[in-house]
Amino acid sequence: MNNFDYGAAAELKDAFIQVNENAANAFLAGGTNLIDLLKYNLVKAEKLVDINPLPDYHGIEETSDGKVRLGALLTNADTAYHPLIETNYPLLSRAILAGASAQIRNMATNGGNLLQRTRCYYFYDANVPCNKRNPGSGCSAIPGYNRTMAILGTSEYCIAVFPSDMCVALAALDATVDVSSAEGNRSIAFADFHRLPGNTPHLDNNLQHGELITGITLPKKGFEKNYSYLKLRDRNSYAFALVSVATALDLDGDRIKEARIALGGVAHRPWRVKEAEDLLQNQTATRENFAAAADLILKGAKGFEHNSFKIELAKRAIIRNCMMALHPESQMPGAQPSA
Structure with a gap:
């Protein structure tokens, strides 16, 4: 240091x-x-x-148009356990609580969660080439041990994944990132905040130097009736996702009025495919229809020597999580998940 x-x-x-x-x-x-x-x-x-002494970014507030704004300096724990989030945006609460450890959630902030770097082991090893750490040096993960790496949106320069759980839910909810700088304020749609690696994998997001995340705005619609967050990992505590899925459904009986599906652990940013969500609109909420959506989400997925299993794992996770979203009570402690 x-x-x-x-x-x-x-x-x-x-x-x-x-x-x-x-x-x-x-x-x-x-x-x-x-x-x-x-x-x-x-x-x-x-x-x-x-920036912790800044007074205006530690809370949660409802806006005049029914949206909810999360302060960037509010901790992950305080966000997940806030009654407004637990009631109106339970998908977000579940995703946050699936991440890290209780100690880290008590310290980590909402703004910082969006800015965390990959946990790729080659990125953390200064003795090997890494384009994220040293642009132009090469990607050691591609020919190396790549079990946890990306299967979607990869490039010849990088196959690292973005590690956040919270951001997978924020992607599904269509959140907006509120940013301030000495030049003024701007809002960034969540889908436009994080970047794919391309030939500039050292750039994780579209925030500029000197810009500060001041808040995250959630749309009025929180999908509080039918939702699920599923995180598949090597151990159940303090581990990053091999595959995670955030599903939010708006149902009329067994008919899907609107669907949101976002994946984590599979790409350089949270992964959503609008075409797959549109496919589900006005369809019956069945395993077969969810499987068809999963095929679209994973279209173009590419495995490497040690992580090809993640393609089938992701498909099964999408189907399972969509079925779980039909019965959110299945996520309660002690409940048996849907088959």
């Missing part, structure tokens, strides 16, 4: 002034991923600007 200066900002304007003094300066909130990156010398900071 390199030596760095520390500064705290009590006002947003001051935070921008401090971080823009040097391109190597960075904002600090929960720090649950950033500190690891510093310890491993994967990033270097001249100064960390602590």
Whole structure:
């Protein structure tokens, strides 16, 4: 870890002034991923600007048009257990609680969750080539041990996956990311926030230096009646997803009025395919129709030497999770999941 200066900002304007003094300066909130990156010398900071003292971004508020805004500095735990989120956006609550550990969720912030880096083991090993860490050096995962890597949206430059659980639910809910900078404010549709690797895998998202996530806006529709979050991993505690699925359904009897399906653990960003969701519209909620949607979602999926199993695993996970969304009570502790 390199030596760095520390500064705290009590006002947003001051935070921008401090971080823009040097391109190597960075904002600090929960720090649950950033500190690891510093310890491993994967990033270097001249100064960390602590934004926790900012007063306006630690809560949850309902907007005049019925939407809900999550403060970027609110912790993951406080978000997941907030009565408004548990009641109106239970899919988001479930996804958050599937991630990390209780200790990390108590510290990690909503804004930071969107900005976390991949947990690819080659990215964390400074002794091997990695295009995310050192652009142009190569991707060690492609010829290496790639069991946990991506099967969708890959490129010859990178097959790493984005690790967040929370973001899979936010993608399914069509959230919006609220961003501020010294130049003003802007909103980014969640689908446009994270990037595929292409030939610039070192760029995880479309946030610019000096921009700060101040909030996440959730649409009024929370799919609170029929939803499910399924996370398949090597162990049930404190492990990243091999495949995860967020499903949100709007039903009229057994007819699907609207469907949302987002995948995690399979790509460089949360993965949604609108064509598959449109296929389900006005269809009966059956295993066969969910299987057809799964085929569309996984169209073009490409496995590597050690992770080809994830293609079939993802298909089965999509079908199972859509069936679980028909009966959200199946997710309660002690309940048996749908077959």
